[in-house]
Amino acid sequence: MHSLNPADTSQNAVDSTGESSRLAPEHRKRLEELYQHLAELRDRSIGYPCNQKFDYSELYPFLDLTINNVGDPFSGSNFRMNTHEIEREVLTEFARWTEIPDDDYWGYVTNGGTEGNMYGLYLAREIHPDGIVYFSEDTHYSVAKILRLQHTRSIMIRSREGGEIDYEDLEESIKIHREVPPIIFVNVGTTMTGAIDDLYKIREILDRLCISRYYLHVDAALSGLILPFINNPPPWNFASGADSISISGHKMLGSPLPCGVALARKTHVERIARLVEYVGALDTTISGSRNAFTPLILWHALKQKGEIGFREIILNSLKVADYAVERLNEIGVEAWRHVNSITVVFPRPSAALLEKWILAPYGEIAHLIAMPNVTRDTIDHFVDDFEKDLITGSKAPKTDETK
Amino acid sequence: MHSLNPADTSQNAVDSTGESSRLAPEHRKRLEELYQHLAELRDRSIGYPCNQKFDYSELYPFLDLTINNVGDPFSGSNFRMNTHEIEREVLTEFARWTEIPDDDYWGYVTNGGTEGNMYGLYLAREIHPDGIVYFSEDTHYSVAKILRLQHTRSIMIRSREGGEIDYEDLEESIKIHREVPPIIFVNVGTTMTGAIDDLYKIREILDRLCISRYYLHVDAALSGLILPFINNPPPWNFASGADSISISGHKMLGSPLPCGVALARKTHVERIARLVEYVGALDTTISGSRNAFTPLILWHALKQKGEIGFREIILNSLKVADYAVERLNEIGVEAWRHVNSITVVFPRPSAALLEKWILAPYGEIAHLIAMPNVTRDTIDHFVDDFEKDLITGSKAPKTDETK
Secondary structure, eight states, X not given: OOOSOGGGGGGGGBOTTSOBOXXXXXXXXXXXXXXXXXXHHHTTXXXXXXXXXOOOGGGGGGGGSOOOOOSOTTTOOSOOSOOHHHHHHHHHHHHHHTTOOGGGEEEEEESSHHHHHHHHHHHHHHHOTTOEEEEETTSOHHHHHHHHHXXXXXXXXXXXXXXXXXXXXHHHHHHHTTTSOEEEEEEBSOTTTOOBOOHHHHHHHHHHTTOOSOEEEEEOTTGGGTGGGSSSOOSOXXXXXXXXXXXXXXIIIIOSSOOEEEEEEHHHHHHHHHHHHHTTOOOXXXXXXXXXXXXXXXXXXXXXXXXXXXXXXXXXXHHHHHXXXXXXXXXXXXXXXXXXXXXXXXXXXOHHHHHHSBOOOBTTEEXXXXXXXXXXXXXXXXXXXXXXXXXXXXXOOOOOTTO | OOOSOGGGGGGGGBOTTSOBOOOOHHHHHHHHXXXXXXXXXXXXBXXXXXXXXXXXXXXXXXXXXXXXXXSOTTTOOSOOSOOHHHHHHHHXXXXXXXXXXGGGEEEEEESSHHHHHHHHHHHHHHHOTTOEEEEETTSOHHHHHHHHHHTOOEEEEOBOTTSOBOHHHHHHHHHHTXXXXXXXXXXXXXXXXXXXXXXXXXXXXXXXXXXXXXEEEXXXXXXXXXXXXXXXXXXXXXXXXXXXXXXESIIIIIOSSOOEEXXXXXXXXXXXXXXXXXXXXXXXXXXXXXXXHHHHHHHHHHHHHHHHHHHHHHHHHHHHHHHHHHHHHHTTOOOBOOTTOOEEEEEOOOHHHHHHSBOOOBTTEEEEEOOTTOOHHHHHHHHHHHHHHHHHOSSOOOOOTTO
């Protein structure tokens, strides 16, 4: 008999046939060392959007089971050892937060942002086989990879300073190819600066060019779980015209396993479902075997924190981000952030600082992200190190000397 | 301070800030019920290739951490909270078992078979952009989905009775399209009957047609961890000419989370790497964020069982499969299996039996798979139920009455 009490999991050390499932001492030692190494890095990992504040030990007993969410979470599966019901509840919450009517959405829990973006771009391409994808140069590199894999025509658009798509360049480019439907890859929070492409401005362009056949996919990897919880968010979701949205689960919610949610208008998916049936593929998800544990993780986070909890968490992260900007400015580092973003951007620091702290450098800039596990204390330590580095470091960041 | 002792994981119930991470009683009750429901299904789940015999509780402490294997396991990542080293060790073992020289392979741990097949077909299409994919009608349905997503031309080939590809139909079809390189999707263990397409026969066809530009992708989802451990396996791996191979991790090894391994000749991947660099995509894996826990699971299974352990496990599964064939034949059910396969095929049983046992029916047939958790006892229970069902059931399977 198994129990949901995680303290009991050690009972499994000898399985029902009496065989030991333990590793040999040298292999256990290897794991211990790896664990210690990773745990030590944890507190200095502030450059990636991974909320490290979580505890899913209540769920560990499910790891005894070969659960698998193969198939469409809404239409059942022959393999009944699944968590489809939990998955649907998770999707319902995400649907509410992305403002799509209950009867008009479809989605599934993915392995992460790439699968969600792949899904949106796949839907778009099936609906507009001759379409061209437009995406800004600040778009995550995985999108270029997806487009290549999917053999979809695409055009990279300039970004404005700060990371938003350059609307003039977008309009010019669409104008040149008015004969084919544009598929616009919209960043709601770019990877490097957290910039948000404006859905209304994009739709104004389409209106001006009298384009009625188009598709808007939104990559809201991190911000998709920030914007629902702030007052007066910019236009970003289904209510503002999105056709599909990808949101990561391991970012804002926190998860030891990468995961995410792909959401799309049901009418689009039904169209694909017919095509999929035609080619004999039985389901509309991209992955066949699908992780059944990650829906439990997302469900746990949703139930345990609740909407009020999320509001508090987001508000606190925004405050910590402000604190980071302020403290970095105090030591002469030109740090800044976009409104509604917890990504704090600053000039690329020295190699030594990048060695000590896990930041995300790209070209001349780097950033830290005020995820819920990043506290004012963390910021103080980081700023202290940054300041020491500015004095002793060989490669100081370029700061504006007139300031 | 954390510990690798799984009994200690309950310490996390209150995190460092003193907040409780526990669910409310009603939500805990929900999980308890779900767990019991799934655990009850477990012993009657014999139709899917999921080894349920495992215990990875030694690894649970790693679920405290936001580890992520983003990027190429062989070239490092800015995000250092990864298990790339463990992943490389896992790949090294798989490389040995698939007989590819140490200096000529590349690979990564995937989210499951679909990603491995997608990777192989992506490599193939990049190498032969004008290529046509040939796959048998017994191929898993996800392949049609991948081909549609990737916009690759393809032709479905008839299967011979038993599930192997029809070599004559394959030869005829390739002959008609001799001007473009064939990309052959080779099943090493079909989903329904465990049939193995013969790599030598396929290469003979290519030789006869004087075709030098071609690509052979092998889907060895289940059998990729059976064939290395039996004597005189059929030709199936890199030594027999494969260009890439996909093997599932959650099938033969057993894992609560779907996972797999994609392996390919390094020369092919290097070619892609250059293209990937050109489009600005920084890595050659399909997923961006990648699960860092599943490599630990695979590593644990490899270290804990070892090669001798695997040989014993496979031998035992083959014996249990034989026992199932024998027992089913005794009650008049025409069950059979392919040599080297642990998949036992029989006529589709009644709906009642399909309701009680988790089998995998498809059209007129169904199967059970003698995974390591399936014992002679399980078979006895199943055969008893089958026999009762034959007597009382409304829809008896069609058995050959002369037998």
